[in-house]
Every structure is written in C-alpha cells, then in structure tokens.
Amino acid sequence: xxxxxxxxxxxxxxxxxxxxxxxxxxxxxxxxxxxxxxxxxxxxxxxxxxxxxxxxxxxxxxxxxxxxxxxxxxxxxxxxxxxxxxxxxxxxxxxxxxxxxxxxxxxxxxxxxxxxxxxxxxxxxxxxxxxxxxxxxxxxxxxxxxxxxxxxxxxxxxxxxxxxxxxxxxxxxxxxxxxxxxxxxxxxxxxxxxxxxxxxxxxxxxxxxxxxxxxxxxxxxxxxxxxxxxxxxxxxxxxxxxxxxxxxxxxxxxxxxxxxxxxxxxxxxxxxxxxxxxxxxxxxxxxxxxxxxxxxxxxxxxxxxxxxxxxxxxxxxxxxxxxxxxxxxxxxxxxxxxxxxxxxxxxxxxxxxxxxxxxxxxxxxxxxxxxxxxxxxxxxxxxxxxxxxxxxxxxxxxxxxxxxxxxxxxxxxxxxxxxxxxxxxxxxxxxx
Numbered sequence: 001x002x003x004x005x006x007x008x009x010x011x012x013x014x015x016x017x018x019x020x021x022x023x024x025x026x027x028x029x030x031x032x033x034x035x036x037x038x039x040x041x042x043x044x045x046x047x048x049x050x051x052x053x054x055x056x057x058x059x060x061x062x063x064x065x066x067x068x069x070x071x072x073x074x075x076x077x078x079x080x081x082x083x084x085x086x087x088x089x090x091x092x093x094x095x096x097x098x099x100x101x102x103x104x105x106x107x108x109x110x111x112x113x114x115x116x117x118x119x120x121x122x123x124x125x126x127x128x129x130x131x132x133x134x135x136x137x138x139x140x141x142x143x144x145x146x147x148x149x150x151x152x153x154x155x156x157x158x159x160x161x162x163x164x165x166x167x168x169x170x171x172x173x174x175x176x177x178x179x180x181x182x183x184x185x186x187x188x189x190x191x192x193x194x195x196x197x198x199x200x201x202x203x204x205x206x207x208x209x210x211x212x213x214x215x216x217x218x219x220x221x222x223x224x225x226x227x228x229x230x231x232x233x234x235x236x237x238x239x240x241x242x243x244x245x246x247x248x249x250x251x252x253x254x255x256x257x258x259x260x261x262x263x264x265x266x267x268x269x270x271x272x273x274x275x276x277x278x279x280x281x282x283x284x285x286x287x288x289x290x291x292x293x294x295x296x297x298x299x300x301x302x303x304x305x306x307x308x309x310x311x312x313x314x315x316x317x318x319x320x321x322x323x324x325x326x327x328x329x330x331x332x333x334x335x336x337x338x339x340x341x342x343x344x345x346x347x348x349x350x351x352x353x354x355x356x357x358x359x360x361x362x363x364x365x366x367x368x369x370x371x372x373x374x375x376x377x378x379x380x381x382x383x384x385x386x387x388x389x390x391x392x393x394x395x396x397x398x399x400x401x402x403x404x405x406x407x408x409x410x411x412x413x414x415x416x417x418x419x420x421x422x423x424x425x426x427x428x429x430x431x432x
Contacts (some may be wrong), residue, residue, distance in 0.1 A: 038050070072249045096367075218270055224269030256277055317424070338399060362385060
C-alpha cells in the first residue's frame, strides 16, 4: 500500500488517494489489472450552481484501475479515495427516481416472506440515503434505523426518520447495540460495494446481528456487468464488484454463509444475497444458491481471461458511441445527454466526451438542476427542454440507460417532436 500526495500532471491535478497492491478481501498480493480508465473525476463529484471556471480548474482527478484477484476472485478498484470525500456530501437522491421508489416498495414486501413485520422486529439499514427504503419498511410495521454518512442528505431528515449519521463498522454497531439492542435484519442496498474496509463492516454485522438474524445485501452483480458490458458501473465509489464465489469465501472468514440469492432487474441487473451466521442461522441453503454457483463456473468468473475479454468489449462500445456522435455532428445535429449520475460521469470520462460533442445533461432531480457535471463541466438542465420545440436537442443520449423505458415514456412529447433517443449500452442503439 502506498499513499500518494496531491500533484499536478499534464494540466490536471491528481488528488490524494491510496494505492493498494493487495486484495481487500483475502489481503494477498494477487491483483491483476485488466481495465484502466486513466485519470478521471470522482463519479459523484458534481459542481454546485455557483461553480466558476476557477473551480473547474481546481478539480481533482484520480487514477482508476480495475483489478481481479486470482486468489479469491474479487474484482476491485485498486486506487482508493477517502470515504469522507466520497460520501459526506453525496449528490445522489434515491427518492427522485420513480423506478427506485417502486423497487424499494416491492423489496419491503419481499422481506415479509423472510421475517414477519412487527414493532419488535428490528431492522437496520446501512446506507439509507434519503429514506427511500426506510419509509416502506415503516409502513410494513418494522422497527427501523438507518445509517448513512452523507451529512447533506441525512441532516434534513433527522426530525422525520430514525437515522444515524455515520459510517457503518464495528464501532457504529457497538453504539447501536448499546442504545437499542441487536438487530433481526441488517440491510445494505447498493452501498456495501462502496466500502473499502469490508472487514470492519463484517465485524460490525456479526456484532449487531442476532444469532438467528440475517443480512440482506443488494448490489450490482459482476456476472451481469460482464454480460452487458456495463463498464459505467465501475468507479471509485464502487470499490468492489461481487460474485457469489468471492463473497462465499469472504463470509466464511466470519463464520457466515449465503443461504439465498435473488436476481433483480434494478440498475441494469442486481443481486440480493441473504446471509446468516453459519452455526446459529436457522435457514437452509436454497437451490438458487447452488444453481448460481454452477452458473458462475460456466461463465468462468474465476478466470482472469474472462475479464480481459470484457475489457476488449468495452473498447468496442466506446468506439461505437464516438462514431455515432461524430456522424451526428457532421450532419449538424444538436446532442444532449439524459441522466446526471455516477454512471453518466464514467461513460463520458472513459469516452472522452466534451462540450464539443454534448451541449448539456438533462436530469429530473431538482437538486441537480443548474449544477455541472464532473470532468467535462456540462450544465445540468430540466427535462422541460425536451418539450420545447425551439430548444430541444435533435438527439438525446440516455446515459441513465438502465432507466431508458421510464425516461422514454415520461418524455413522449420529445419523440413526437421528432427527437431521437439513443442508449449507449449494452450496445449503442437508436430507439424508435
């Protein structure tokens, strides 16, 4: 491990970060890089409405390299940025996305099949964001507590929802146990891949969880990322990319086991792992777990060559998108993008997209309107521009392509005005 200092390089400022040459799961020096993004901005590093050219000039970039551990199979980021910088002022508001709101309403209902809701059933959610999951859990009748380090998101909610503003780990778990006892269920939705020290998290989980309780963690699935060329999900905030193979090895270190899995369509293809204490858990391992083990063997998720092939497909996806943008430009057409998210940052950064190719980015979250994107500093505007015959772009690249159906349906007026939607992944496609 080596800590870098901030330095200027070829007109950009490289921010402080920690480089690891050993795996964060098994701690062995068996990391093999297979994909390099170069120096890129933080995916969530959006600039405020008040940002100036001077602010843009001081933006920090960070090296981003994705590695595969040949010892335990974990896919991971090797250059780690301090979590306070990543998450203390997070720019992602889950409740602004209708698909996510519906998703968590269904998830809360699904949870009732595993444990009946009651005022004595204690549920702790790690990474609760703006309460998008806490609210339906409360309506189901669970006793809930959210934990999240994003000060800007949590502070306005403290009078509405039971939330603890903190990073989850062993110390936070001990504080919760002292205040309200142990938990029947611990939830982590699209957050447990964001944490560098997962050993501290697992120590916290084993401390906080009742002997017959369980952890349910939902995250992006590496098998889906590979199948659909989803390189846009790879950035500093997402520090690990899990397979069942890698997680079972990791959980075994803490005498825990995966007893069930559920594949879900959210975020372009996610997975839920249900995990219990091996010696005291009461649930049998399901056939879904056994079947997924076999599928991962067939996909060769344990092989470095699989990830080198993935890298080659990513290069092709980049080439196809840039060729489309070049063709549209030559026709004198105007182009905008839809979706100011971490994933859109990575597509634009990896492909080197600038203001010369895309004029602005559209988003539906009110907090983002008027702000600017990381890296290329495009202005973020309301989707109302798509309904204006005089201002609408000729082409709109849906960078939030996992929500393409919802976006197209909500903006039918745009296509009625002859506007053209395009998705960049899994392959570049013009939507009719």
